[in-house]
Amino acid sequence: MKIIVGVKRVLDYNVKARVKADKSGIELANVKMSMNPFDEIAVEEALRIKEAGNADEVIAVSIGPVQSQETIRTALAMGADRGILIETNELLEPLAIAKLLKHLVDREQPGLVLLGKQAIDDDANQTGQMLSALSGMSQATFASRVEFDGDQLKVTREVDSGLESIKVTMPAIITTDLRLNEPRYAKLPNIMKAKKKPLEIIPVADTGVDVSSGLSVVEVNEPPRRAAGIIVKNVAELVDKLRNEAKVI
Amino acid sequence: MSTLILVEHEDGNIRPATLSVVTAAAAIGQEIHLLVAGSGAEEVAAKAAAIAGVGKVLLAKHDAYAHELAENLSALVVRHADGYSHILFAATAAGKNVMPRVAALLDVSGISDIIEVRGEDTFVRPIYAGNALATVRSSDPVKVISVRSTAFDAAAEEGGTASVEAVDAAEISDKVSFVGQELSQSDRPELTSASIVVSGGRGMQNGENFSMLDDIAGKLNAAVGASRAAVDAGFVPNEYQVGQTGKVVAPDLYLAVGISGAIQHLAGMKDSKVIVAINKDEEAPIFQVADYGLVADLFDALPELSAALDS
Ligand SMILES: Cc1cc2nc3c(=O)[nH]c(=O)nc-3n(C[C@H](O)[C@H](O)[C@H](O)COP(=O)(O)OP(=O)(O)OC[C@H]3O[C@@H](n4cnc5c(N)ncnc54)[C@H](O)[C@@H]3O)c2cc1C
Ligand SMILES: Nc1ncnc2c1ncn2[C@@H]1O[C@H](COP(=O)(O)O)[C@@H](O)[C@H]1O
Numbered sequence: 001m002k003i004i005v006g007v008k009r010v011l012d013y014n015v016k017a018r019v020k021a022d023k024s025g026i027e028l029a030n031v032k033m034s035m036n037p038f039d040e041i042a043v044e045e046a047l048r049i050k051e052a053g054n055a056d057e058v059i060a061v062s063i064g065p066v067q068s069q070e071t072i073r074t075a076l077a078m079g080a081d082r083g084i085l086i087e088t089n090e091l092l093e094p095l096a097i098a099k100l101l102k103h104l105v106d107r108e109q110p111g112l113v114l115l116g117k118q119a120i121d122d123d124a125n126q127t128g129q130m131l132s133a134l135s136g137m138s139q140a141t142f143a144s145r146v147e148f149d150g151d152q153l154k155v156t157r158e159v160d161s162g163l164e165s166i167k168v169t170m171p172a173i174i175t176t177d178l179r180l181n182e183p184r185y186a187k188l189p190n191i192m193k194a195k196k197k198p199l200e201i202i203p204v205a206d207t208g209v210d211v212s213s214g215l216s217v218v219e220v221n222e223p224p225r226r227a228a229g230i231i232v233k234n235v236a237e238l239v240d241k242l243r244n245e246a247k248v249i
Numbered sequence: 250m251s252t253l254i255l256v257e258h259e260d261g262n263i264r265p266a267t268l269s270v271v272t273a274a275a276a277i278g279q280e281i282h283l284l285v286a287g288s289g290a291e292e293v294a295a296k297a298a299a300i301a302g303v304g305k306v307l308l309a310k311h312d313a314y315a316h317e318l319a320e321n322l323s324a325l326v327v328r329h330a331d332g333y334s335h336i337l338f339a340a341t342a343a344g345k346n347v348m349p350r351v352a353a354l355l356d357v358s359g360i361s362d363i364i365e366v367r368g369e370d371t372f373v374r375p376i377y378a379g380n381a382l383a384t385v386r387s388s389d390p391v392k393v394i395s396v397r398s399t400a401f402d403a404a405a406e407e408g409g410t411a412s413v414e415a416v417d418a419a420e421i422s423d424k425v426s427f428v429g430q431e432l433s434q435s436d437r438p439e440l441t442s443a444s445i446v447v448s449g450g451r452g453m454q455n456g457e458n459f460s461m462l463d464d465i466a467g468k469l470n471a472a473v474g475a476s477r478a479a480v481d482a483g484f485v486p487n488e489y490q491v492g493q494t495g496k497v498v499a500p501d502l503y504l505a506v507g508i509s510g511a512i513q514h515l516a517g518m519k520d521s522k523v524i525v526a527i528n529k530d531e532e533a534p535i536f537q538v539a540d541y542g543l544v545a546d547l548f549d550a551l552p553e554l555s556a557a558l559d560s
Contacts (some may be wrong), residue, residue: 016512017377026381038494075326093358094349100509118494124347126359131321133350138424141346144487154428159342159439159486160496161259162432166318169424178477178494179487199470204513214389215358218371221382226519229540235553238525238543246523246540248445249469249558 001111001170002057003046004104005080006097007063008036009071010121017121023219025091026121028159030236038080038116040183045146046114047079048181049180054148057081059108062245065089069199076194077186083197088204094122096211098130103207105135110171117142117175137170144179171174250334251280251304251422257317257343258285258293265442266339266396268403271300271395275404277368280304282333283411286325286418294413297374301408305426311418320422323350328419330355333391334369340395340486340497348395357389364400378493378516390515398441399499399520434486435473437463440489443472445502448491448518449484450476452528452547457485461551462506468558473497474518476508488492492517507547511533527551 011017014072020027020072022152046058060075063086064066072083086100105113118125132139140146140155145164147154156165158177186194204211232238257264267283273279282305283297288518292307307329313321326347330336330401333513336351340362352359356525364382365373371386372394381486440446447466459473466473474496475489478511493516503521508514510526510533517539518524526539543550 008409011377013513019381021290026377062374064285079355081487095353097356098353098508121377123362123378123493124349124359125345126352126361129346129456130353130359132319133353138422139346139350140425141319142342151262157342159430160488162430162486163431164486165427167428177487179481213358215385215387216361218384218386220376222383223375223382226524226538229524229536229538229542231536231542231544235543235545235557236552238541239554239557242523244524245276246502248523 001055002059002108003055003112003114004059004061004108004110005039005042005046005075005190006101006127007039007043007062007071007075008119009033009062009068010119013037013096013120019093019220019222023221025217027219029124033067034078035074037177038115038118041178041180042114042116043075043078044181044183045176046224048229049112053123053159054111060082061101061104062154062162063088063092070093072199073194074186077092077191077199078184080181080188081197086204086207087201090211092211093213093215094124094126094130096213098134099209100204101127101131102134103193103209105137106225112170113173115173115175117177126186140168141165141175141199142177143174146180148191170245190215251282251332252335252337253279253282253284253330253333254337255322255344255347256283256285256293256297256340258287258290260279261292262556263293263296264339265339265403266341266398267296268300269337269398269401270337270396271302271404272401273363274335274364275302275345277335279371280336282307283310284326286314286322288312296406296476298411299409301405303409303411306341306411307416308413309416309418313421314418316427317346317349318422318425319346320348321419324419326330326351326352329416330391335392335394338395340397343349343397350395352393355391355393357391358387358394360385360387360392363396364393364397367460375550376431378512379519382513383452390446399497403420429530433486437466438472440472440474441496441498445469445471446474446498446500447471447504447506448474448476448508449479449506450483450508451478453464453479453484459485461555464555465551465558468555476514505535506551509533517548
């Protein structure tokens with residue numbers, strides 16, 4: 001069985017996003033970019049499934065500019081077997097990403113697709129669900145635990161009121177939540193080895209997939225700033241302020 | 250044209266998040282229809298029909314709808330999507346699970362987590378953990394949207410006199426089944442709709458110490474939340490997590506105890522009306538968003554606070 005893992009190149013989670021002066025988007029020149037943290041969890045889970053003998057090959061896929069090769073190399077250094085970059089300089093909506101992933105699913109016929117629950121740049125939380133709807137593969141989102149049971153998977157999901165578990169028939173799509181695992185770091189020898197692993201680059205036009213979108217960004221603004229607060233001296237002053245100034249208790 | 254909303258309910262009650270979606274739909278300005286799916290759910294449909302501003306309730310009954318399985322709910326919504334220009338969901342775990350499927354099946358972009366309706370095709374949504382607000386415009390024939398409940402007041406649960414119409418169930422998937430759930434048992438208010446939230450972070454040191462926050466929450470009728478670090482460390486369960494990738498809250502009062510104030514945490518609470526931070530590190534970034542900051546050891550401050558609330 002093959003596993004496809006989606007790895008998106010995003011602004012590093014430690015860097016504070018800055019809105020461009022012309023309000024067209026976020027400043028991405030000369031800032032640190034990394035693999036979307038949820039995708040690191042997805043790569044880790046794929047590797048553990050392979051190491052447990054439940055998969056033969058882990059394919060890391062990224063859709064984005066040529067620099068996304070670095071993100072794929074990171075996944076290869078963690079242990080993925082080969083990479084595919086669908087190259088585009090456009091910022092694509094989740095619908096287009098899902099259609100492109102479906103194109104690869106049709107070609108590679110994986111038993112599992114592992115994606116993050118959410119990309120921390122667009123905060124969309126859509127791609128996995130869309131790929132499931134488009135491909136007919138089963139959907140198990142926000143996973144905090146994955147167990148194999150024949151051609152089925154038992155997936156524990158983080159939901160608003162606690163945990164839910166469902167059974168899905170493979171082939172399936174899983175999206176990762178934070179508690180699924182702790183991703184490994186790539187070791188230096190593996191980083192060297194990853195340079196020799198196959199990485200195929202497909203120009204987006206060659207896929208024949210329609211990536212046009214009905215959604216356009218009119219402008220991007222900074223959120224309103226909060227007015228500066230005060231430091232209180234002690235608990236008595238705090239309670240007094242909350243009762244008599246803010247009147248919230 | 251009209252707007253269709255998928256109703257979320259549990260134990261016979263409509264979730265508060267759905268009431269906020271009704272308010273967002275009212276801002277779009279068209280007739281509002283609610284879709285209730287359940288194994289029985291007549292009671293829920295009747296409550297839905299009573300919500301102010303609702304024009305019609307569609308009730309689909311099937312045993313499979315006893316659980317919120319995305320395959321089944323998305324097929325149902327798509328089956329009844331004709332004639333709607335807008336289809337809205339709450340941006341809850343359940344809504345986020347279904348909305349993108351519906352959008353993909355209708356071949357349109359999904360619009361996640363809107364916080365403002367600017368017009369019938371223009372919406373505002375946070376991106377990059379709320380460090381930027383994107384205004385987006387859709388030219389799609391149907392707008393498929395999830396709504397952040399903290400950005401819209403709840404619609405009144407009374408005053409509506411909508412009719413309830415039974416509609417067909419849609420295809421039920423045989424590839425997915427519900428196994429079980431572990432739900433939190435708490436008599437505290439629900440985190441995302443509570444008017445006061447008391448949250449603890451890594452500084453709490455362990456799960457037992459959260460009883461100090463429970464005690465204060467009890468006195469304030471507050472919900473208890475947590476940072477990711479507190480959840481990852483196993484102090485409290487996952488549903489406590491407030492933040493970019495957890496729950497978004499905007500109560501009248503948010504009390505952050507032993508929380509540093511990482512970007513990802515702020516994303517989930519910085520729209521609270523009043524923010525209080527208790528932290529022993531005066532440099533902690535949480536103080537930059539706090540209206541009232543107390544630089545103190547929480548193990549001294551919390552017992553004092555508890556006592557002060559009694560007086
Ligand atoms: C993909 C991704 C998603 C994330 N999503 C979220 C999210 O949704 N929500 C979230 O919260 N985080 C999220 N995070 C994690 C976030 O980056 C921070 O790591 C986390 O918020 C830190 O939690 P904390 O403030 O409790 O811990 P720390 O940063 O360790 O802070 C603990 C604080 O407690 C204080 N303290 C310690 N002891 C005491 C004491 N005795 N008295 C008083 N103060 C004390 C310390 O001074 C410190 O400021 C996410 C991270 C990633 C990468
Ligand atoms: N450009 C991309 N390349 C590879 N994977 C992606 C891309 N965009 C989204 N994904 C996957 O889809 C998940 C959810 O993204 P989103 O729906 O944008 O929040 C991410 O965590 C990735 O696993």
